[in-house]
Amino acid sequence: MANNGGNTFVAEFPNAAAVFKNSYAGITQPPPTSQPTTTKATVSPTRVARGQTFNVTGSVTPSSARTVVVKYEIRNAGNSALVTDRACTAQVITAGQTRSYMSAFVIPTSLGAGTYRVDTLVYTADWSQTLLYRNDTTFTAN
Known part of the structure; x- marks a missing residue:
């Protein structure tokens, strides 16, 4: 032995x-697959009132077929504190297919009026790898 x-x-x-x-x-x-692409997230209505529902919309296009998690985070633009988030899990997308995502959010009235930011994140299906991170859309909540 x-x-x-x-x-x-x-x-x-x-x-x-x-x-x-x-x-x-x-x-x-x-070789690692290339990153998916996303559109800049949009906020509607454009005038967000704290305590009222608003929508965040965007789209994701992968270069190869895959299953992903698409997540939107709302953060305080001044200090990057996470306010709220929503995730769409187990999203099966074929190569080159563009899928749109919309999530409803509310800025609590307990938080101050001011500038907030939407971050768009795309993860592998098991959340083990961030494929894309983008903090690109600011908006004002009154």
Whole structure:
């Protein structure tokens, strides 16, 4: 028995181990897929009143077929504090397909009037990788 932590495969089957190593030695990771693209998120109505519902709309277009999570975050533009967020999970999109997303939000009246920001994020289906992050739309809440 080889002294390798209890794994005797290499010692007992050296030919099989060599074939396995040779078979998989040249395999490399596939190249990363390119980022999806998004449109700039829009806020409607354009005059947002705290305590009232408003909508955030945008679209996502991937360069390759994939399943993604599309998330919108509303942040205080002054200090980047997260106010609220919405996620559309398990979104299956084919390569080149543009999908639109709309989410309803409310700025609580307990928060001050001022400038807020919409961040658009796209994640892999398991949330393990951020494919796109964009903080591009500011608006004023009265």
